[in-house]
Amino acid sequence: MDEFLNDIKWDKLIEATNETIYMTSISVVATFIIGLLLGLLLFLTGKGGLWQNRLINFVIAAFVNVFRSIPFIILIVLLIPFTRALVGSMLGANAALPALIIGAAPFYARMVEIALREIDKGVIEAAQSMGANHFQIIFKVLIPESLPALISGLTVTTISLVSFTAMAGVIGAGGLGHFAYLEGFQRNRPLITLVATIAILILVFIIQFIGDYFTKKTDKR
Amino acid sequence: MEIWDKEGEHRLISIKDVIKTYHSKGGAVKAVDHVNLEINEGEIFGVIGYSGAGKSTLIRMLNGLEIPTTGSINVAGREVSKIKGAKLRKARQEISMIFQHFNLLWSRTVADNIAFPLEIAGVPKPKRDQRVKELIQLVGLDGREKAFPSQLSGGQKQRVGIARALANNPQVLLCDEATSALDPQTTDSILELLVDINKRLGLTIVLITHEMHVIRKICHRVAVMEAGKIVESGPVLEVFKNPKQPITKRFVQQVTEPEETRDTIDHLLDRFPHGQVVQLTFVGEAAEQPLITELIRQYELTVNILQGKISQTQHGSYGTLFIHLDGDEREVEKAISYISSQGVGMEVIENG
Ligand SMILES: Nc1ncnc2c1ncn2[C@@H]1O[C@H](COP(=O)(O)OP(=O)(O)OP(=O)(O)O)[C@@H](O)[C@H]1O
Ligand SMILES: [Mg+2]
Numbered sequence: 162m163d164e165f166l167n168d169i170k171w172d173k174l175i176e177a178t179n180e181t182i183y184m185t186s187i188s189v190v191a192t193f194i195i196g197l198l199l200g201l202l203l204f205l206t207g208k209g210g211l212w213q214n215r216l217i218n219f220v221i222a223a224f225v226n227v228f229r230s231i232p233f234i235i236l237i238v239l240l241i242p243f244t245r246a247l248v249g250s251m252l253g254a255n256a257a258l259p260a261l262i263i264g265a266a267p268f269y270a271r272m273v274e275i276a277l278r279e280i281d282k283g284v285i286e287a288a289q290s291m292g293a294n295h296f297q298i299i300f301k302v303l304i305p306e307s308l309p310a311l312i313s314g315l316t317v318t319t320i321s322l323v324s325f326t327a328m329a330g331v332i333g334a335g336g337l338g339h340f341a342y343l344e345g346f347q348r349n350r351p352l353i354t355l356v357a358t359i360a361i362l363i364l365v366f367i368i369q370f371i372g373d374y375f376t377k378k379t380d381k382r
Numbered sequence: 383m384e385i386w387d388k389e390g391e392h393r394l395i396s397i398k399d400v401i402k403t404y405h406s407k408g409g410a411v412k413a414v415d416h417v418n419l420e421i422n423e424g425e426i427f428g429v430i431g432y433s434g435a436g437k438s439t440l441i442r443m444l445n446g447l448e449i450p451t452t453g454s455i456n457v458a459g460r461e462v463s464k465i466k467g468a469k470l471r472k473a474r475q476e477i478s479m480i481f482q483h484f485n486l487l488w489s490r491t492v493a494d495n496i497a498f499p500l501e502i503a504g505v506p507k508p509k510r511d512q513r514v515k516e517l518i519q520l521v522g523l524d525g526r527e528k529a530f531p532s533q534l535s536g537g538q539k540q541r542v543g544i545a546r547a548l549a550n551n552p553q554v555l556l557c558d559e560a561t562s563a564l565d566p567q568t569t570d571s572i573l574e575l576l577v578d579i580n581k582r583l584g585l586t587i588v589l590i591t592h593e594m595h596v597i598r599k600i601c602h603r604v605a606v607m608e609a610g611k612i613v614e615s616g617p618v619l620e621v622f623k624n625p626k627q628p629i630t631k632r633f634v635q636q637v638t639e640p641e642e643t644r645d646t647i648d649h650l651l652d653r654f655p656h657g658q659v660v661q662l663t664f665v666g667e668a669a670e671q672p673l674i675t676e677l678i679r680q681y682e683l684t685v686n687i688l689q690g691k692i693s694q695t696q697h698g699s700y701g702t703l704f705i706h707l708d709g710d711e712r713e714v715e716k717a718i719s720y721i722s723s724q725g726v727g728m729e730v731i732e733n734g
Contacts, residue, residue: 283481306489
């Protein structure tokens with residue numbers, strides 16, 4: 162057993178974990194902002210919404226549906242020219258970010274839209290009856306009233322992002338996926354693959370725990 | 383534009399020839415059909431009607447949540463049916479509303495819910511806190527300011543709704559079935575609060591309901607709505623005394639006669655073949671007279687009280703009473719003419 166443990170390059174594992182955390186955190190922040198924006202637009206331009214607009218709603222919905230449906234591994238390949246133009250290379254953690262964000266934001270946008278739909282129409286109407294403008298309705302009603310659902314949706318999205326980073330890793334973005342594939346699979350050392358898997362699981366559990374904590378904490382219903 | 387009517391009452395709301403048509407798959411629905419109404423400052427005005435009569439549509443046009451298809455609506459000197467944007471939002475701070483399902487923000491505490499309209503109006507924080515304190519006291523929620531709506535009873539939630547609606551010192555309070563989700567006792571306490579606010583702040587209240595009990599208890603004037611039209615309106619006591627439309631009669635019966643009255647009249651007549659069964663209708667001060675005592679004292683009669691109900695309204699009592707008078711035929715006749723001289727509505731129930 163000792164032998165096996167010595168076999169693992171711990172410094173490499175830690176480095177890979179850091180890369181995974183880096184890719185996940187940056188893409189989560191961007192996904193949250195873009196997804197929230199798209200989700201709000203979907204909701205507001207939807208039927209009966211404050212900015213009801215068939216055309217804009219259709220265009221956003223189409224964009225969201227298309228990018229949500231493309232399998233991530235294919236999305237990375239499709240986005241290679243775009244990523245090259247943006248980042249300048251296909252290697253390293255930064256090169257994974259465009260695909261991660263474009264893959265996850267539409268997914269989150271749908272969750273945001275669903276969360277906003279759950280808000281009681283009467284509450285929005287009450288705010289209107291008090292003379293609230295649209296900006297106030299968005300920031301004082303829509304977001305706070307759907308916060309637990311926004312957080313739990315973000316938790317699910319973050320966990321998906323961790324698995325996306327693993328896939329991106331195989332293509333050359335680094336991180337735990339890359340580590341498992343290169344050090345474990347290609348060099349035929351299953352123990353390393355196992356250790357990388359455990360590291361990912363621990364990461365996912367921590368994300369789930371934090372997400373659940375804040376979902377519960379914000380839910381006053 | 384300020385309008386004063388003949389009696390010198392300040393007219394705060396005027397609804398002129400308003401029609402609201404909805405277009406849906408099934409065709410056009412005239413939710414509100416040629417409605418004309420004038421509501422005075424300081425008045426509690428009730429609109430009653432069955433489900434689908436168009437009450438909500440009507441009241442929602444008063445704060446611009448709905449726009450009339452044709453006609454005009456003027457509230458506190460503003461043509462609500464025409465203004466838009468910032469002007470409308472400003473107007474809405476003076477025409478506030480409470481709802482059947484309270485519509486509180488569950489993510490905010492009681493105090494923060496009440497502060498919400500103040501935030502919207504841009505009131506600075508120290509002033510906001512001060513005002514919230516006053517309002518909590520006004521609606522009787524002391525000690526609950528840190529609670530979340532989910533921790534409150536229905537009645538308490540509506541108190542938060544009322545405090546929130548009063549925050550920006552509105553001129554008009556619109557109540558859309560504000561007590562319909564509450565039990566009778568809680569309903570009464572909320573109605574008392576509304577009367578108190580009306581008296582203390584001189585606030586004009588427009589409420590819609592399907593319960594005559596609510597109208598009876600707090601309204602000064604009432605309009606009866608059926609299929610989008612106002613079919614009858616007037617001071618509550620007048621309408622109680624002399625309901626003209628069949629629908630109004632049914633609403634009045636809701637509070638004055640126990641359900642089974644009509645059915646049991648025949649039964650009463652069978653039970654008392656001698657003497658006379660008389661239905662008395664008391665309105666206003668007449669209801670407070672000791673009429674029955676006088677009858678027994680002055681005439682050689684047996685008086686049986688068969689059935690009755692007396693209700694309080696904002697302007698006096700209203701009620702019906704069925705009594706049976708038995709004795710010498712001449713005495714009964716004299717007693718009946720005495721009753722009719724007392725300003726009490728009377729109807730001798732004949733054997734049909
Ligand atoms: N947004 C709408 N679109 C289409 N029809 C509507 C709409 N709002 C109301 N209606 C119709 O207008 C009529 C009046 O509705 P309204 O809600 O004003 O009635 P109400 O008297 O308030 O009834 P309730 O006591 O059930 O609340 C109904 O026939 C209803 O179906
Ligand atoms: Mg209604």
